[in-house]
Amino acid sequence: MKNTIAKLVLEDDSVFEGYSFGSKKTTKGEVVFNTGMVGYPESLTDPSYKGQILVLTYPLIGNYGIPGYEKEDELLKYFESGKIQIQGLIITDYSDNYSHWNAKKSLSDWMKEHDIPGIYNIDTRELTKKLRKKGTLLGKIIYNKKDDTGFEDPNKRNLVAEVSITKPIVYKRGKKRILLVDCGTKNNIIRAFIKRDFTVIRVPWDYNFLNEKVDGIVLSNGPGDPKKCKDTIKYVREALAGKTPILGICLGSQILGLAAGASTFKLKYGHRSHNQPCVETGTNRCYITPQNHGYAVKSETLPEDWREWFYNNNDNTNEGIIHISKPFFGTQFHPEASPGPDDTEFLFDMFIRSIK
Numbered sequence: 001m002k003n004t005i006a007k008l009v010l011e012d013d014s015v016f017e018g019y020s021f022g023s024k025k026t027t028k029g030e031v032v033f034n035t036g037m038v039g040y041p042e043s044l045t046d047p048s049y050k051g052q053i054l055v056l057t058y059p060l061i062g063n064y065g066i067p068g069y070e071k072e073d074e075l076l077k078y079f080e081s082g083k084i085q086i087q088g089l090i091i092t093d094y095s096d097n098y099s100h101w102n103a104k105k106s107l108s109d110w111m112k113e114h115d116i117p118g119i120y121n122i123d124t125r126e127l128t129k130k131l132r133k134k135g136t137l138l139g140k141i142i143y144n145k146k147d148d149t150g151f152e153d154p155n156k157r158n159l160v161a162e163v164s165i166t167k168p169i170v171y172k173r174g175k176k177r178i179l180l181v182d183c184g185t186k187n188n189i190i191r192a193f194i195k196r197d198f199t200v201i202r203v204p205w206d207y208n209f210l211n212e213k214v215d216g217i218v219l220s221n222g223p224g225d226p227k228k229c230k231d232t233i234k235y236v237r238e239a240l241a242g243k244t245p246i247l248g249i250c251l252g253s254q255i256l257g258l259a260a261g262a263s264t265f266k267l268k269y270g271h272r273s274h275n276q277p278c279v280e281t282g283t284n285r286c287y288i289t290p291q292n293h294g295y296a297v298k299s300e301t302l303p304e305d306w307r308e309w310f311y312n313n314n315d316n317t318n319e320g321i322i323h324i325s326k327p328f329f330g331t332q333f334h335p336e337a338s339p340g341p342d343d344t345e346f347l348f349d350m351f352i353r354s355i356k
Contacts, residue, residue: 004143006119008053008090011138011151014130018121021094022111024143028152029053029087031139032294033128035273039339040107041066044086044116045079047163047184048250048292050223051154053088053139055131057124063095065103066110073194074171078102080186080338084114085163085223087154088141090127094120117141135268136294155266155294159224160184160232160251164205171200176355179214181205181232183251184222188338192348193218206231210238216245216355219252221334226254226264226295233259240328245354247347248321248330250293256330257297257321260306267317270294271332274340277313278320278333286313287343289333296332297321327354 006020010031033055034043040061043049067078076082089111098106111118119141131137138151163184171190174197180190183205193200203209206229209217217239219232226233229251236259239246248256254264271291278289287310299308299318310320310331322329335347 006117007142008119008122009140009142009148012134016122016127018119020117020143021108021120022089022118023115025115025117026140026142026147027053027087027117028138028140030154031055031131031137032270032272033057033131035275037274039274041078042080042339044084044089045081046186046292047081047085048221048223049086050159050163050184051157052086053090053141054086055090055124055127057128059092061091061094062107063098064100065098066105066107067102068104073191075187075190080188084111084116086116088116089118090122090124091118091120092122092124094118131269136270155225157224158228160205160222160229163223165202166204168204168207169202171202173197173199177201177214178216178218179203179209179212180218180220181207181209181252183220183229183232183255185220186334186336186338188336189218189220189249192336192345196348196352205229208235210235214244216247216351219246219248219255219330221250221252221292223251225266226251226258229255243326245327245351247351249334250291250332253321253330253332254295254297256328257302260321261303262301262306262321263298264295265298266295271312276333278310279313280310281308288341289344290337290341291333293332
């Protein structure tokens with residue numbers, strides 16, 4: 001593989017130089033890091049990463065290649081959406097010689113197909129320490145001086161509108177019906193209800209679902225600032241006057257909090273990994289959770305009829321909210337957990353019990 005010099009330039013004027021792989025394209029975005037050890041096909045196709053340049057801290061990436069586009073339950077079997085969602089990828093060591101029983105192509109070739117640039121031979125430990133100290137930074141991938149234009153903050157855009165579907169899709173299974181508000185949903189949320197024999201009605205982020213006859217409402221994960229989802233917040237606020245069970249996941253939990261009357265804030269560098277420790281308030285039981293978000297609910301702003309359900313054991317930020325009497329609850333972490341762990345998948349069963 002011919003080595004082309006590429007640079008990651010950050011808004012604090014620091015520069016990280018390495019070698020290009022994937023598409024040779026300049027790009028801009030918010031630089032974030034993920035500490036997960038496996039699951040790059042799932043992570044790169046997670047819509048919650050829209051607008052972001054992703055740093056993977058695990059040193060070896062690409063060694064098991066990329067699987068094929070087989071479908072299962074009308075969804076791509078090995079991916080969380082139909083395309084790569086990140087702006088660019090930053091890693092330490094890229095392995096072009098992949099080996100896995102279901103691999104069909106290399107990571108670099110897959111990124112070329114989707115026109116996504118990457119840089120390897122970067123000291124991701126140093127870069128991650130910088131992001132932890134200073135917080136999330138804007139950045140750009142460039143190849144020469146003429147590419148060196150300004151930065152762009154993706155959170156100023158309505159990223160949810162960019163990743164949501166445009167018209168409803170129905171995954172018909174059992175008699176019970178779940179309405180899924182797609183704010184950038186991961187495919188595994190849909191799989192979780194399909195395998196439990198629920199019909200899933202997937203609707204756009206700004207869809208007026210108030211007249212739909214359903215047994216439960218799920219607010220999906222997604223990218224960016226939850227306050228941008230004004231239509232979703234408005235409809236959820238009206239739904240809270242009823243009794244239909246509501247589950248919020250990640251961005252969906254933040255939308256649920258905003259609809260209830262709480263406020264949200266931007267985290268310093270976000271929670272993005274497969275190993276975030278979350279403690280359940282009351283039981284003090286700690287769960288290992290997968291996460292991908294940059295905003296959170298302010299627990300102290302929750303109304304009297306809501307309480308904090310989980311908190312992060314690293315920084316004590318909110319990880320879940322629950323209504324004291326009605327079947328409304330949400331978590332910042334992902335119970336569908338693709339690529340894992342699945343320690344909190346029981347939350348889907350808890351939600352289904354509230355329906356039945």
